[in-house]
Amino acid sequence: MPELPEVETVRRSLEQQLPEAILRRVQLRSRGLRWPFQKDLEHRLAGAAITCFARRGKYLLLHGDRAETLIVHLGMTGTFTVYDGAVKRPAAHDHVLFVLADGRTLVYNDPRRFGSMELVRTDALPSHPVIGRLGPEPVAEDFDAAVLAESLRGRRCSIKAALLNQHLVAGVGNIYACEALHRARISPRVPAGSLATRTGRPTPRCRRLAPAIKSILERAIAAGGSTLRDFAAPDGAAGAYPSSFRVYGRDGLRCRRNGCDGVIRVFTQQGRSTFVCPRCQRS
DNA sequence: CCGCGGGCCTGAGAGC
DNA sequence: TGCTCTCAGGCCCGCG
Numbered sequence: 502m503p504e505l506p507e508v509e510t511v512r513r514s515l516e517q518q519l520p521e522a523i524l525r526r527v528q529l530r531s532r533g534l535r536w537p538f539q540k541d542l543e544h545r546l547a548g549a550a551i552t553c554f555a556r557r558g559k560y561l562l563l564h565g566d567r568a569e570t571l572i573v574h575l576g577m578t579g580t581f582t583v584y585d586g587a588v589k590r591p592a593a594h595d596h597v598l599f600v601l602a603d604g605r606t607l608v609y610n611d612p613r614r615f616g617s618m619e620l621v622r623t624d625a626l627p628s629h630p631v632i633g634r635l636g637p638e639p640v641a642e643d644f645d646a647a648v649l650a651e652s653l654r655g656r657r658c659s660i661k662a663a664l665l666n667q668h669l670v671a672g673v674g675n676i677y678a679c680e681a682l683h684r685a686r687i688s689p690r691v692p693a694g695s696l697a698t699r700t701g702r703p704t705p706r707c708r709r710l711a712p713a714i715k716s717i718l719e720r721a722i723a724a725g726g727s728t729l730r731d732f733a734a735p736d737g738a739a740g741a742y743p744s745s746f747r748v749y750g751r752d753g754l755r756c757r758r759n760g761c762d763g764v765i766r767v768f769t770q771q772g773r774s775t776f777v778c779p780r781c782q783r784s
Numbered sequence: 785c786c787g788c789g790g791g792c793c794t795g796a797g798a799g800c
Numbered sequence: 801t802g803c804t805c806t807c808a809g810g811c812c813c814g815c816g
Contacts, residue, residue: 503815504808535811571811576793576811577810578794594794611793613810656786658786730808772790
């Protein structure tokens with residue numbers, strides 16, 4: 502479910518709803534998510550205050566006092582929900598209950614358990630094996646064609662696969678990779694390295710793609726993300742961005758680009774569905 | 785190191 | 801109604 506815009510939507514909602522969250526206690530209700538929970542997680546979080554809700558790529562970073570940070574990944578089906586008062590009867594797949602000092606409860610639910618939670622020392626984040634190796638942040642001020650070109654240089658995989666590689670660009674998933682490539686009029690099949698640089702300058706396609714990625718992600722954030730089935734913000738709001746999809750999930754429908762009468766097609770790359778307009782994404 | 789395919793889980797929806 | 805099959809926004813791991 503959650504790509505960068507959905508994670509950012511969750512981050513903003515948590516920041517707004519829990520500006521001064523103090524964790525009275527934390528209750529784990531299963532053995533773990535993608536991996537078993539750290540043995541001392543409940544103990545280390547009890548009594549901690551969350552001082553800042555941050556994000557890196559698709560990862561939420563809950564910075565606490567005590568110089569520790571909870572790294573959270575929502576996997577495919579992870580959601581946070583803020584409940585008023587105590588949760589007496591947790592629902593199916595409610596794996597973590599954060600009981601807050603003000604009496605409310607923040608609940609992490611994840612049916613497929615592809616998500617993850619790890620508590621680390623905050624000063625160790627830059628050298629974390631996953632966080633430390635993430636590619637550039639595509640919605641950052643300084644993300645541009647030159648930065649993207651550097652990520653793509655020498656890559657022999659397709660541009661679609663490159664966009665899904667979190668080491669090259671952090672936060673883009675299957676939906677927004679398809680949408681960004683369509684916006685930039687680039688075929689998902691072209692070799693990533695061929696977009697990088699020519700005579701020392703980012704190629705025209707690269708100069709279209711970098712702003713296209715940023716634009717798509719920013720528009721999706723503004724819409725509260727994309728709810729396909731089960732995504733919702735912690736306040737329960739669904740994401741409205743699917744009404745803006747130009748290719749994703751539109752197999753057999755008309756291309757939505759002005760003046761293009763192509764028909765959207767779907768095919769498989771690296772085991773993932775790629776949606777493309779063969780007419781306006783030719784090279 | 786790189787690229788690819790399988791695997792991890794559960795639930796929804798389609799087809800019979 | 802109920803069964804089986806396929807597929808889904810994610811990432812990790814092992815293989816060549």
